[in-house]
Amino acid sequence: MTIGAALALFTGLSTSAQAASGDFTYVNVNGDSFVLHNPQNGECFLLISGAKSAANRTNAKATVFAEHGCEGSRLTMQPNTSMTFAGADPHSVMFG
Template sequence: MRLRSALAAVLGAGVLIVTTAASASAAAGQFRYDYVTVEGYEASGFLNSPPNGQCLNLPGVGEDNPQPGHAPKNRTDAWATVFTDANCEGNSFTLRPHTGGASERLKLRSVVFN
């Protein structure tokens, strides 16, 4: 009977570790940026708790919009590398966690968090 209890405790701990590791794969916080819509309106875009290690093309500044995003603000707990082109291509700039930001002169279309 004790062997079953010990086995159940080990399995429970293993499930807890796997669950905790999976939730840690996202950058906690928010990444914000500004852009001009296709119609010419000022807008703000944001990503809440974005995944780590995955290239993200920013909504609103894709191929259908000739205007890139600008003035990014990294309020996540991970480093953010922004790129001038989609699919994390082109020139890049790194923003530190929590307080990283740049002026409207920095243009961007994609980002990856590390």
């Protein structure tokens, strides 16, 4: 019974800690390029100085948020899509 509980715990942890496979690239408001390689699902990543454009070349959806800390209005980018942001630049992203 203990082995079963340990296996269930291990399985539960491994699925929540999966990484999106691939790269998420973005260009910030200063024209600097950044890459998130195999980003962890469920973790909030800061988009330094806000993103003007982004390409989600991962196998997971990427949700970009207007504010730091993955808060505020949001847009979802499906896998293998790119987007140029008009108006408010997103400042964080979460995968999964």
